[in-house]
Amino acid sequence: MASPFLARAVVLAGVLGLAACKGEPAAGPSAPSAIPVTMGVVQPVAWSDTVQALGTAHARESVTLTAKISEIVDQVHFESGQHVQAGQPLVTLRVDAQEAALGEAESTLAEAEQQYRRLQGLADQQLVARSTLDAQRALRDVAAARVRQMRSDIRDRHVRAPFSGVLGIRQISPGALLTPNSVIATLDDLSRVYVDFQVPEAALSAMVPGARVTAGTTAWPGEQFTGEVEVVDARVDPTTRAVTVRANFDNPEGKLRPGMLLDVRLFRPERQALVVPEIAVVQVGRESFVYRVDADGKVEQAAVRAGVRRDGLAEIVEGLKAGDRIVVDGTGKLRPGVVVAEVEARPARTPAKDDAPGEDAVVPARN
Structure with a gap:
């Protein structure tokens, strides 16, 4: 039979062993690693958007050439696609009857003018009444108007280029009946x-x-x-x-x-704007946001309003400020609160002469 001292020693050892076991740290899962992404720092840049x-x-100048009268085409003085100068003849219509009528009108005018001068001399000598001279003056003026009318009629039978330009495809040929509704050609x-x-x-x-x-x-x-x-x-x-x-x-x-x-x-006129790569903007329904990175490397969703998008870039009108660090590439594997790390710094571009304004809008983040 064991002594009371030995029994107390066994109980004390058990209690100490249990206390030692409770003091050991429990084994748990390891902390999650940072997600690799590409980041950039938003900076204002010169930006010129477009409409x-x-x-x-x-x-x-553009016109469809036609004639003022109906007449047979006598001559065509141009070819399709030809460059012509202002006033250059294009089409001549038959004018035989009009030229004959003009000759008759000119003869009548010459006779009326001669008779007027004769009566004017007699009127100066008071050998004829003034009313006779006035009647002859009227006859002379009528004859002169007839001559002007016939000359205008003849001009209407010569179609000329109203301005310098290029003719279109010719639509008429000699011998054709040309009417005011007929198209000769276009001139531009x-x-x-x-x-x-x-x-x-x-x-x-x-x-x-x-x-x-x-x-x-x-x-x-x-x-x-x-x-x-x-x-x-x-x-x-x-x-x-x-x-x-x-x-x-x-x-x-x-x-x-x-x-x-x-x-x-x-x-539009050039202005300063915050511009980010389009791939950094996440679209969910009608809302847009970017992943902004805080000083501890954690990301948060920053709601933004995008303006003009061009050449792979997007203007940020609201939601970001200069100096904000955002995730540019790798947004598909993120959620608010996760830790990210820069894995590859995007080399800064030197804008070429032909680059559109705003090409170098996001400066690569530096750890």
Whole structure:
């Protein structure tokens, strides 16, 4: 039988052992590692956004050539596509009867003028009444008016170019009966062209005469034509709430043709703006946000309002300020509160001469 002292020793050892076991730290899961992402620091940059629209080209001067009278075509003095000068003869109609009538009218005028001068001499000597002289003056004036009428009738039978330009396809031939409804050809002055396009009234403040405009067309891929705003329509369409703008383009090579559809871009004045890469902006329904990184490396959702987007960049109108560090690439694996780490600094670009303003909007984050 064990002694009381030995029993107390066993109980004390058990209590100490249990206390030692309770004092040991419990093994738990390891802390989560930081998620690798690409980050950038938002900085204000020079930014010039654009107003984009579709426009239609018109010749500086354009006309469909017709005749004022009905007559047989005697001669055609041009070929399709020919460049002509102002006043150059294009078509001659038959004028035999009119020239004969003009000769008769000129003879009548000459006789009336001679008779008037004879009577004027007699009237000065008071050998004839003044009323006789006045009647002869009237006959002379009528004969002169008849001559002017016949000459005008003959001019109507000579169709001339009203201005310098390029003729379209010829629609008539010698011997054809030409009427006022018959089309001879089209004539366009292509040295300069107008491009009419519509912009929303919200962009009206940027539509000032002299503003720079560029345009492109599928007919000349990759080529940009430069012009300037010439006039803004005085009225806004109450249905579409859009205003028509006319831009003026030099066209020395004649590449732009009337009726062409052009993609027009008008550059607004340069200003300072916060611009981020478009991939940094997360769109969920109608809401947009970016992941902003705090000093501890944790991310939070910052609701933003994006403005103009261009060339892979987006202007941030609300929600960010200069100096904010955001996640640029890798947003698909994030949620608020997680820790991120920069894995690869994006090299800072030196904008080339042809870069659009705002290309270097986000400065790479430095750890």
